[in-house]
Amino acid sequence: MAKFSWEGKTRTGQVQKGEMEAPNEAAVTATLRRQGITPSNIKARGKGLDMELKIPGFEPKISTKDLVVFTRQFSTMIDAGLPLVQCLDILSRQQDNSTFKKILLQVKEDVESGSTFAEALKKHPKAFDELYVNLVAAGEVGGILDTILNRLAAYIEKALKLKKQVKSAMTYPTTIIGIAVVVIAVILIFVIPAFEKMFADFGGSLPGPTQVVINLSNFIQDYILVIIAAIVIFIWGFKRIYKTQAGRKKIDDWALKLPIMGILIRKVAVAKFTRTLGTMMTSGVPILDGLDIVAKTAGNKTVENAIYKVRQSISEGKTIAEPLEKSGVFPPMVCQMIAVGEQSGAVDTMLNKIADFYDDEVDDAVANLTAMMEPLLMLFLGTTVGGLVIAMYLPIFKLAGTVGG
Numbered sequence: 001m002a003k004f005s006w007e008g009k010t011r012t013g014q015v016q017k018g019e020m021e022a023p024n025e026a027a028v029t030a031t032l033r034r035q036g037i038t039p040s041n042i043k044a045r046g047k048g049l050d051m052e053l054k055i056p057g058f059e060p061k062i063s064t065k066d067l068v069v070f071t072r073q074f075s076t077m078i079d080a081g082l083p084l085v086q087c088l089d090i091l092s093r094q095q096d097n098s099t100f101k102k103i104l105l106q107v108k109e110d111v112e113s114g115s116t117f118a119e120a121l122k123k124h125p126k127a128f129d130e131l132y133v134n135l136v137a138a139g140e141v142g143g144i145l146d147t148i149l150n151r152l153a154a155y156i157e158k159a160l161k162l163k164k165q166v167k168s169a170m171t172y173p174t175t176i177i178g179i180a181v182v183v184i185a186v187i188l189i190f191v192i193p194a195f196e197k198m199f200a201d202f203g204g205s206l207p208g209p210t211q212v213v214i215n216l217s218n219f220i221q222d223y224i225l226v227i228i229a230a231i232v233i234f235i236w237g238f239k240r241i242y243k244t245q246a247g248r249k250k251i252d253d254w255a256l257k258l259p260i261m262g263i264l265i266r267k268v269a270v271a272k273f274t275r276t277l278g279t280m281m282t283s284g285v286p287i288l289d290g291l292d293i294v295a296k297t298a299g300n301k302t303v304e305n306a307i308y309k310v311r312q313s314i315s316e317g318k319t320i321a322e323p324l325e326k327s328g329v330f331p332p333m334v335c336q337m338i339a340v341g342e343q344s345g346a347v348d349t350m351l352n353k354i355a356d357f358y359d360d361e362v363d364d365a366v367a368n369l370t371a372m373m374e375p376l377l378m379l380f381l382g383t384t385v386g387g388l389v390i391a392m393y394l395p396i397f398k399l400a401g402t403v404g405g
Contacts, residue, residue, distance in 0.1 A: 004028045008039040018093050021109065031112060035086045062100045062127050064160045068153050070100070075149035085111055103127050116140055130293045131276065138284040148283050155279045158355075159272070162362060166268055169366045176377045180384060187388055189224070192217035195392050207398065209391040245301075252301040256329065260372065264365045269303045270334055271358035278351030287314060303329055320347065 006028055007017045016037060022028045025042050032039045070091060077087040085108055092104035103124045110120035118137035121128040128136075132152060139148030196214050199206055206214070220227065241247035256262050256269075273294055280290035288311060295307040306327035313323040321339035324330045334354055341350030 002044055005043050006032060006039055007041040008032055008037040010038075011036050016090075018089055019105070021105075035083060035089065037086075060097050060099050062097060062103075064156060066095075066097050066100050067127070068156050068160070070095075070104075071149050071153040071156065075146045075153065078149065079146040084117060100127065117145070129297070131280070131297065134285050134289060134293060135280065135283050138280075142284050151279055151283055155275065158275060158359065162268060162271060162359065165362050165366050166264070169264060169369050172370060173373045173377060176381070180381055184384055184388065185220075187385070188213075188217045188220050192388075192392065193221070199395050207391075207394040209387075210394050213388060213391045249301040249305070252303075256300070256302055260369060264362070264369060265300070266329070266331075267358055267361050267365050269298065269300055270330060271355055271362055273298065273303065273307065273330075274334070274351045274358065275355035278348050278355055281348035281351065302327075306330070 002023070003019060003021050004025065005017070005019050007015065009015055020028050020031065022031065025044070028042050029039050073091060074087055077090070078084070082090075088104055088108035088111065092101050092108060095101040095104060107117075107120040107124070110123065111117060116137070118133050118140055121136060122133045135148050135152055136145065139145035142148075192213060196217070199210070199214075242251055255265055258265070276294045276297065277287075277290055280293070281287060285293075291307055291311040291314070295304045295311065298304040298307060306324065306329045309323040309327060310320050314320060319339065319342055321335045321342060324338065325332065325335040337350050337354055338347065341347040344350075
């Protein structure tokens with residue numbers, strides 16, 4: 001099919017421009033008229049200079065912000081009564097991200113060809129995940145697409161906030177430890193050998209701590225390639241093990257039991273589970289479908305298995321709370337609140353309340369983790385870097401004492 005650029009006016013006199021793939025100019029005219037646009041200029045786009053240069057692997061990625069902005073704007077336009085195809089056409093034309101623009105144009109073409117909006121979105125899993133597609137499908141069936149899109153945008157924003165909180169908790173200690181490792185490596189590889197040569201010129205025996213540091217420096221210089229290879233092999237092996245079902249289950253289970261980070265991981269898992277399932281149930285997605293999607297997006301194998309047990313329990317006519325409590329992953333308070341929600345017939349409302357509570361809990365956990373890590377990191381830096389410096393200056397102090405005596 002050829003690509004055409006067009007210009008036309010809406011019924012209100014607003015001038016609009018865009019691009020469209022179609023068999024011929026007549027098909028473009030027909031499509032525009034169905035959208036309520038009277039075309040004034042249609043031109044076939046030529047090949048060559050008009051084509052975009054695309055390098056595989058270097059296409060811009062679709063960010064969460066792109067998705068949130070699109071969802072919010074789409075909801076507003078649908079609520080204002082604009083036709084679905086026209087909304088997609090306007091939003092694709094104003095989209096700066098070329099990858100997302102291409103996807104939106106393909107979605108628009110599929111909708112024009114008779115597909116539902118959800119079916120068209122489903123063809124692009126990298127941009128629109130299962131949760132997004134299922135909620136849109138529920139909105140189309142229930143005739144509340146604008147409301148569903150608003151809920152989706154709110155959900156994505158809160159999920160992004162949760163992700164940023166976890167990243168911020170990990171960034172500070174990772175950065176400090178990384179800098180410390182680089183500084184220690186530079187001292188051991190470049191600084192210590194200069195001191196060793198100076199001490200050899202002085203003669204005599206070296207203090208124990210100094211000798212240990214020199215031996216460590218010599219070991220690293222002799223086996224630096226072996227150490228780097230061992231680190232690479234360890235990372236590769238860890239990734240290989242984590243890709244297996246048994247390996248991932250064991251590592252994820254171990255992560256939940258970590259003294260400090262385990263608490264944060266558990267709270268994030270609870271917040272994500274309750275927020276996602278609550279949003280889906282409120283939007284009218286069947287609970288079994290919702291649990292299946294929530295399990296796939298859990299991010300932790302132990303939590304995923306617990307959710308699948310809940311799904312199995314419900315399919316057998318049982319409750320949600322009981323298998324959650326037996327899993328040991330979810331706190332008793334969460335299980336009890338869900339049980340109350342089941343009894344009152346307001347599980348979705350209760351899940352959203354739990355999610356709000358645990359969003360605050362994650363905030364507190366991140367703040368506490370940062371406050372706890374600061375003195376521990378300072379102690380680590382003082383012990384390692386300070387210890388190395390003191391060890392290297394001990395012979396100088398000893399020599400100064402001998403000269404002074």
